[in-house]
Structures are given as C-alpha cells and as structure tokens.
Amino acid sequence: MIDVVVTGAAGKVGREVVKAIGQTSDMRVVAAVDPGQAGMPVDDGKGGEIQCVADLGVSIAETNPAVMVDFTHPSAVEGNLRAALAAGVDCVVGTTGLSEGSLRALVSDAPDGTCLFMAPNFAIGAVLMMRFAAQAARYMPHVEILELHHDQKADAPSGTALLTAEIIANARQTVPSAPGRETELAEGARGALVDNVTVHSVRLPGLVAHQEVLFGGQGQTLSIRHDSIDRTSFTPGVLMAVEAVGARSGLVIGLDALMEG
Numbered sequence: 001m002i003d004v005v006v007t008g009a010a011g012k013v014g015r016e017v018v019k020a021i022g023q024t025s026d027m028r029v030v031a032a033v034d035p036g037q038a039g040m041p042v043d044d045g046k047g048g049e050i051q052c053v054a055d056l057g058v059s060i061a062e063t064n065p066a067v068m069v070d071f072t073h074p075s076a077v078e079g080n081l082r083a084a085l086a087a088g089v090d091c092v093v094g095t096t097g098l099s100e101g102s103l104r105a106l107v108s109d110a111p112d113g114t115c116l117f118m119a120p121n122f123a124i125g126a127v128l129m130m131r132f133a134a135q136a137a138r139y140m141p142h143v144e145i146l147e148l149h150h151d152q153k154a155d156a157p158s159g160t161a162l163l164t165a166e167i168i169a170n171a172r173q174t175v176p177s178a179p180g181r182e183t184e185l186a187e188g189a190r191g192a193l194v195d196n197v198t199v200h201s202v203r204l205p206g207l208v209a210h211q212e213v214l215f216g217g218q219g220q221t222l223s224i225r226h227d228s229i230d231r232t233s234f235t236p237g238v239l240m241a242v243e244a245v246g247a248r249s250g251l252v253i254g255l256d257a258l259m260e261g
C-alpha cells in the first residue's frame, strides 16, 4: 500500500486525484491538504468523503506518507516541495510554473534516494502529441503552437507548450524565421517566441486543456491536436507516477520518462 498526501486536494485536479487514488487497491490518501478549504469534504473514491486539512507539515509528521502529489498554485508549490522533500517524501508534481533549475535545486537538498517527478502534462494523449510533433519537426520545420486553457490558469504559455517548443527545437534541423513579427499592427499578434518556436496562448471559460501543433510545408499543413475534455484525463498518468517514484531518485521530468518505447 502506497500512502499518499495530496496537496491542492479541493482543487479542480486535486479532487480527481483523491478520487482516483481511492479507487485503486494499492494506494491510499492519508491526508488531503488544502489550507483555504480546511474542513471541506472531498469524494474519497470509495463512496465516502475525506476532510481537507490545512497544514502539510503536520500531515507529514502524523501520517508519514511515501508520496506527495501536488496540484496547487505556482506560488505554493515550492514551499510544499521543500516540506515534503526535507522529510524524504517522494513528490509527484503537476503544478506548472517552476523552472527546471528550481526543481533541480529543490531535490538536491533532499535525502539521498528521494525522487521529484514533474510532468507539465499528465495526459497520455498529450505526451503522444509531443512525440509525434518531434517526429514531424524533423521533416516540417515551420511550426507554431496554439495552446488553449480555461481562464483561471495562472501561467502562460502553458508548461506543455514550453516543453513542446523545447522538444521541437531539439528535433528540427533548420530554424526557419518566424515572419510577420516586425509588421505587427497590435503587440503580441504574432505570439511569443519560445526556443524560436511561436506560441499563442488562448484563455477562455469553457476550455480545459488543449493544444494544437500546426506545421506548414509546401502546399500542405499538418495539425497535431490534443484535447483534455475533463480533468480525469490527468489521473492515469498521476497514478503511473505515484507507482514509479519509489524506484527512482533525483529529478525526473515528463511522463515520457515512465513510458516504454
């Protein structure tokens, strides 16, 4: 049995994680932490409820979890990671906004053997979208990324878009210019440049998490699109990571690292 503390347990993704863990036979949620929602019940996935609590440090001391899963906020994740890693708790992080350098520094202070796993996107379809984009970029180097998220998202571009741009930059052999930037009539019309890949961020109510990677070539285009229609799309990847971190150590980034082939 893997004992898990979930931070951000009352949030949109956190509550799906609590439910999904409760529906497994080899993991259990020992604490649901969400300081702003202490006392709030969340579905435990077994037909009952678990009450949110406020203090992560107390929860770790009282329940001695093996793993912390964090879906909180860019302003909260670093403090949560410090508390968990210092106690030798392996971490599975979905919260975006921390740089790879910050993650590396955090895990370097943890006891030997502790693992910090971070995935900018836990949806398996999104990982495949990035793989296919890397393949396409070798042959079609002209590419732009359109990422679309709900209007509460705290960061832009999304962590998935940043990672996709990096993967494309590593895969393509030529770097075409991104034309039109110098003739923009409205600032930002041509999007942001990430690793020389143009990224456009859309924020609208009604959306969950979506991304289209749009390639252009002579007389043709290729679109690779992934849509997370609801937040249960992230939970199989989170469960896969919770299973995996016990056998790993140090910083591991991306669900791709846990998927074979």
Ligand code: NAP
Binding pocket: 007, 008, 009, 010, 011, 012, 013, 014, 033, 034, 035, 036, 037, 071, 072, 073, 074, 076, 077, 080, 093, 094, 095, 096, 119, 120, 121, 122, 123, 153, 154, 209, 234
């Ligand atoms: P959300 O609905 O706002 O949930 C975040 C929850 O965390 C809220 O209940 C919030 O409480 C709580 N919280 C804030 N500070 C906390 C702390 N110190 N300890 C514990 N809980 C705390 O956000 P969401 O949509 O679930 O997304 C959460 C994060 O995951 C975001 O960074 C998002 O970009 C990311 N995300 C990643 C993936 C992925 O696949 N990697 C997928 C979806 C989302 P208050 O409301 O009181 O502040």
